[in-house]
Amino acid sequence: MEENCNKEIDMGKNQIQEGRVEETRVPGIIFAWMLNLNLLIILYITGIMAAGLWGHVHENTALVFLQQVNAVTIVPWKIPVMAVLLYGSLALLLGIRTEKNASIYGKTCVEIMITIAIGYILNFSYIGMVLLILADVIRRMTKVRWKYAAIGIVCGVYLLMDYNLLTGRFPITPLDTYLLYYRNDVRSIMLGIRNVLSSLNILLFIIYTIQLMRVQMSEKERILILNDKLNQANEELQAANRQMEEYARESIKNAETQERNRLAREIHDTLGHSLTGIITGLDACVTLMDVAPDAVKTQLKDIADVARKGMTDVRRSVKALRPDALEKMELEKALIQMMEETKKTSKVEIEYCCTAELSHYNKDEEEIIYRIVQESITNAIRHGKATKIMIAISMEYNIMYIWIKDNGVGCTHIEKGFGLHHMEERLAMLHGSLNYYGDDGFVLEASIPIRWGEER
Amino acid sequence: MDWIKKRNSWFVIGVFLLILTTLVIADTRPGNHPFQKDTVITVGVFSDSYWEVQNGYSYRILEDAIEIFEKEHEGVRVEYVSGLLKENYSEWLAEQMVLGKAPDVFLVFGEHFSDFTEIGALKDLESFMEKDTLFSADRFYTSAFQCGQYGGKQYALPYECAPKLMFVNKTILDEEGIALPGEEWTWDDFYGICSKVTKDKDGNGVPDQFGVVGYTWADAFDANGVELFNAQGTECRLTGEAVREAILFMEELEGLHDGYHVTSKDFDLGKVAFQPMLFSEYRAYKPYPLSIKKYSGFEWECIPMPSGSRGDNVAELDTLLLAMNEDTKQPEYAWELMKLLSGDERIQSEVFTYSEGVSVLRDVTESDETLQLLIESSGDNMGLNLRVLSDAVEGAVVSRGFRGREEAEAEVDRAVRDIMEGSSNISMEQIIWNREIDHFLKDHNRR
Numbered sequence: 001m002e003e004n005c006n007k008e009i010d011m012g013k014n015q016i017q018e019g020r021v022e023e024t025r026v027p028g029i030i031f032a033w034m035l036n037l038n039l040l041i042i043l044y045i046t047g048i049m050a051a052g053l054w055g056h057v058h059e060n061t062a063l064v065f066l067q068q069v070n071a072v073t074i075v076p077w078k079i080p081v082m083a084v085l086l087y088g089s090l091a092l093l094l095g096i097r098t099e100k101n102a103s104i105y106g107k108t109c110v111e112i113m114i115t116i117a118i119g120y121i122l123n124f125s126y127i128g129m130v131l132l133i134l135a136d137v138i139r140r141m142t143k144v145r146w147k148y149a150a151i152g153i154v155c156g157v158y159l160l161m162d163y164n165l166l167t168g169r170f171p172i173t174p175l176d177t178y179l180l181y182y183r184n185d186v187r188s189i190m191l192g193i194r195n196v197l198s199s200l201n202i203l204l205f206i207i208y209t210i211q212l213m214r215v216q217m218s219e220k221e222r223i224l225i226l227n228d229k230l231n232q233a234n235e236e237l238q239a240a241n242r243q244m245e246e247y248a249r250e251s252i253k254n255a256e257t258q259e260r261n262r263l264a265r266e267i268h269d270t271l272g273h274s275l276t277g278i279i280t281g282l283d284a285c286v287t288l289m290d291v292a293p294d295a296v297k298t299q300l301k302d303i304a305d306v307a308r309k310g311m312t313d314v315r316r317s318v319k320a321l322r323p324d325a326l327e328k329m330e331l332e333k334a335l336i337q338m339m340e341e342t343k344k345t346s347k348v349e350i351e352y353c354c355t356a357e358l359s360h361y362n363k364d365e366e367e368i369i370y371r372i373v374q375e376s377i378t379n380a381i382r383h384g385k386a387t388k389i390m391i392a393i394s395m396e397y398n399i400m401y402i403w404i405k406d407n408g409v410g411c412t413h414i415e416k417g418f419g420l421h422h423m424e425e426r427l428a429m430l431h432g433s434l435n436y437y438g439d440d441g442f443v444l445e446a447s448i449p450i451r452w453g454e455e456r
Numbered sequence: 457m458d459w460i461k462k463r464n465s466w467f468v469i470g471v472f473l474l475i476l477t478t479l480v481i482a483d484t485r486p487g488n489h490p491f492q493k494d495t496v497i498t499v500g501v502f503s504d505s506y507w508e509v510q511n512g513y514s515y516r517i518l519e520d521a522i523e524i525f526e527k528e529h530e531g532v533r534v535e536y537v538s539g540l541l542k543e544n545y546s547e548w549l550a551e552q553m554v555l556g557k558a559p560d561v562f563l564v565f566g567e568h569f570s571d572f573t574e575i576g577a578l579k580d581l582e583s584f585m586e587k588d589t590l591f592s593a594d595r596f597y598t599s600a601f602q603c604g605q606y607g608g609k610q611y612a613l614p615y616e617c618a619p620k621l622m623f624v625n626k627t628i629l630d631e632e633g634i635a636l637p638g639e640e641w642t643w644d645d646f647y648g649i650c651s652k653v654t655k656d657k658d659g660n661g662v663p664d665q666f667g668v669v670g671y672t673w674a675d676a677f678d679a680n681g682v683e684l685f686n687a688q689g690t691e692c693r694l695t696g697e698a699v700r701e702a703i704l705f706m707e708e709l710e711g712l713h714d715g716y717h718v719t720s721k722d723f724d725l726g727k728v729a730f731q732p733m734l735f736s737e738y739r740a741y742k743p744y745p746l747s748i749k750k751y752s753g754f755e756w757e758c759i760p761m762p763s764g765s766r767g768d769n770v771a772e773l774d775t776l777l778l779a780m781n782e783d784t785k786q787p788e789y790a791w792e793l794m795k796l797l798s799g800d801e802r803i804q805s806e807v808f809t810y811s812e813g814v815s816v817l818r819d820v821t822e823s824d825e826t827l828q829l830l831i832e833s834s835g836d837n838m839g840l841n842l843r844v845l846s847d848a849v850e851g852a853v854v855s856r857g858f859r860g861r862e863e864a865e866a867e868v869d870r871a872v873r874d875i876m877e878g879s880s881n882i883s884m885e886q887i888i889w890n891r892e893i894d895h896f897l898k899d900h901n902r903r
Contacts, residue, residue: 053554062550067571075556082478089474092467097460
């Protein structure tokens, strides 16, 4: 049962997570595209740069070329190789996942330095790699203040790495000079392709940002929905609580009524019975008084007996109303004490045999066991006039069996009194059952399913 | 989360490895690998003479220098690529620079010095000069030494040089009864002689004897103390009285020829009294088998260039420079080799033997051995005073190099030609052209 519950909860969690994964995957995919696109752009630019340099060497225009550049160029084959190696390290750095904002900061700084190095190799003709760093920072940083500071720094680098801004201060050769080797129309196509790819990168970045915003917004929405649900459940819980309180009040009232009824029955059964006997006996005495004064004497003796008996019954009833025996001691001791007291007051013989362990039951279970035994003894003495009572308690597969037999008069037709009725009611509450037979004395069998594990 | 940590640390290792590889690649230079036994210094030279003269001694000076160097530094080998012609040399050097294979030490032509310095291809030599107590800049001719400076820093040492001198046809002067001008002669003397010798000797109505050929506005500017550009190459100084005088003088000189275009062939034929020439050209005159026949018709002599009213008897200096590769892996050895080639008297004295230039060391040029050598090589009537040569080198004008100077000078040439051909006010024209050239310089710098 519990396992099933856990499984269901897990499944629910998985469903929620899967939904989230689907959403968060979109910016991740766009980021991967950006990574690939940047690699393509770097390969393209370094490729045409290297080819341009080789072209100048082959065409013997290297001197003219050097007269136009602003700094010694990098050896042709090194341009793509170094740029791609550095880009690889940048990609690895971008792949590092960490939660700590400080390490993200350090990581970002190294990334910026690598980007500047790549930019240097590319003569700052392309700096779209910075957008990758920006995208990563936006995605990873969690602390808002740090995030904005990092975004500010990266944006600053992006703006400052502008080719035209840098040429004034540092000797940088424009890409166009490298392409001087190519024909004019080819050159413009080459630069056009560079511009298209670069714009594509910016476009991807914008889509990435939009997607990321959407994911974050839907996350917030989800939280709001969950919050609503929580509130609703809370309200329902409160209503249930109120109902429970009402129910508790009612059941207290019920218990009171039941107790009052029982008291009434008890009074009726004991006092009523005795008083009836006394009244009829006394009436008989009044008639007999003149006729046979001796008979009156014996009659009065009998009446006194009845009255005395009634007195015992009242005492027993009062005692039965006081169920604190259980509260003071354990079930088994309480049972034994009760039996001992009964033996003393009513001179019945009680055989008691218990094979089940009688500790650690729930309160209601303990009480019903106690009550059944008590009620049966009372009934046997009161109705069956028994002199011997046998009580057996055993346990089989979580079901407790109570078997009580007396040698009293029994009865062919059993009229359910208040006691039996009450017993049945109580047993029904615990899903137990009650059987009784009156052919040979009176036999009562009760079975109670025991709930293990709650307080054990 | 453990696998993420593991992955992260692998990534960090990867980043380090990639960056390390990049740095190693950036540092590699073809031909120089870390496991080779002996150190190799490469030198960039060309096979023929800088002075456009085939003399058959292509690598003699270098070979001798290498012998001395390898003896002094054991385990160091000097290598050079042979067979490069002077006309292809600068292009070859540029290609080697582009491919990252430029030699450790190489010769640089004066005209390309500023280009190579500007892109940072040449090593700044200041620190070497400071550290090296054996090195003394004073032994060099100041002008030649300054040719290797750019932006106030030394980027090259002079290897050999040649000053511009005035070549005089003594025969014409003797015929006209004119004495050879002194060492401190002026434009007035110059113009006087030119106007005297310009005449129509065969009476066909066209002059057939002339005063001068090849005297350019640049010579006139140098003679009148004009510094055409400022140090940064951002401003032109075409305005001013000195320029005006020089232009007026050029107009007067050209006016003498009456529209006849005099060529250097006319000089070769003995019909022109003066021609400015580099010392190297002068030296090449005699040893040529062809020239003996060509010039047997007249006697010649070398004197300094004439001075303008505001200047001295000075002219430009053509210098061949020696520079170190910025990326050299053996800067110490490279410096030693440079010092040997340009500052060692044993090697520098060979400049006079195997080349046509002038040694950049004052002591070598002024030594008796050199005098002896020059007399021997040019025959008995060696018309040259060594002090004149030495003074011409020492006092030579060093034009500050900057990027695009060639183009700017072409602009000035256009301007001077335009001013001389035009009839309007010279001063006004000067201002207009100055502004135009300033614009040109600004555009050039912005590129």
